[in-house]
Amino acid sequence: MRTWLSFVGLLLAGSALFCSSEAMRLRGEPYPGLANLNRLRTSAMSASGPEGRVAGGTAPATGTWPWIVSIQNIYSYHICCGVIVDKRHVVTAASCVSGLRARNLICVSGTNDWWNLTAPYYQVEKIHTHCNFDKPLYHNDIALLQLSEDIVFDNLTQNITLADIDELQEGDVLTMAGWGASEAQGTYERYLNQASGTYLPVDKCRDKLQNQDDVDLGHVCVQMNVGQGVCHGDTGGPLIDQQNRLVGIGNWGVPCARGYPDVYARAAFYNDWIRTTINGCTIS
Structure with missing residues (x-):
């Protein structure tokens, strides 16, 4: 401690x-x-109660x-x-x-x-x-x-379940959380926030972002409403489905909450890498 x-x-x-x-x-x-x-x-830093963080x-x-x-x-x-x-x-x-x-x-x-x-x-x-x-x-x-040591699991600390199979369908509700800023160039506050959006397939995500190079099958895109989405400080955070399974890890986005899709690493795509790395093996 x-x-x-x-x-x-x-x-x-x-x-x-x-x-x-x-x-x-x-x-x-x-x-x-x-x-x-x-x-x-x-x-x-603000000592007040929870306010908007995730935009x-x-x-x-x-x-x-x-x-x-x-x-x-x-x-x-x-x-x-x-x-x-x-x-x-x-x-x-x-x-x-x-x-x-x-x-x-x-x-x-x-x-x-x-x-x-x-x-x-x-x-x-x-x-x-x-x-x-x-x-x-x-x-x-x-x-x-x-x-360096084992995490102590209790009511407030648990490991997440990885989504083994990529079952996402367009329109599925996905939820993210983080401690990021509530606006571009904003400052950090203290409290965790969450927001939900819908799954957007890769081809439609590329069209929305007007980009063909930076999104592929290793990514998950989430379409949020204008005024909602990830911002500075949310990178690396979880994206979960309605069964509380990890489907994405926060990667990158267009700042902040301007109606563009947010982009995550697709958990199912990297399951083998995660498990093999944990087990101490080398991937060729």
């Missing part, structure tokens, strides 16, 4: 504002993890998302989201952790408030980035974080 003394030291270390303009992977911007590597917490989102009840974690740097600043897949591994976007050292990352679980000083945290022991990450650009954006 983190202690109040350790956090006081971090809070006194600096007073940088929490501008999150680079904390979601957007076209032409730096990787979100690298962009936030040295950012600190600040007492300037146009709503605050879920405590325990609704027991598998989500806040990936933070050594100063306990939220970088990206992640998803617990077993007692030692968290899946996230490779763009969240590319270029970072494992020892500089922690995963905070079991809370809707990423600034919760009593929430359990786990140090990252090793980063497994997909060998074809960004080959081509915006593809294979997935990574596994191997933790």
Whole structure:
């Protein structure tokens, strides 16, 4: 557990504002993890109750998302989201952790408030980035974080079920969650938010984005209403179906909530990679 003394030291270390303009992977911007590597917490963060974070989102009840974690740097600043897949591994976007050292990352679980000083945290022991990450650009954006100790499961912390078979049909309701900003160039607040949209097949997603290169069968697209969707800070977060199965991991989007589809790594497409990496085997 983190202690109040350790956090006081971090809070006194600096007073940088929490501008999150680079904390979601957007076209032409730096990787979100690298962009936030040295950012600190600040007492300037809102201490009020839950407000909009995911653009146009709503605050879920405590325990609704027991598998989500806040990936933070050594100063306990939220970088990206992640998803617990077993007692030692968290899946996230490779763009969240590319270029970072494992020892500089922690995963905070079991809370809707990423600034919760009593929430359990786990140090990252090793980063497994997909060998074809960004080959081509915006593809294979997935990574596994191997933790230094087992996650303690309880009512607020659980692993998620992976969607084994790609059964998505156009119009299926999908729900995402994250701690991202409520608007482009916005600042982070504290509380988890969620929003729902509908599954959009790859061909229609490409048409909507006017892009043929950055979306393929390894992606899941979600069409949100204008004013709703992912924003800075939501990268790596879970996209779930109505059976609470993981169908996507937040990859990239057009900022923020302007009516364009949001793009996720397709969980079913990467199931073999996830399981083989966890088991310690090498994929040829």
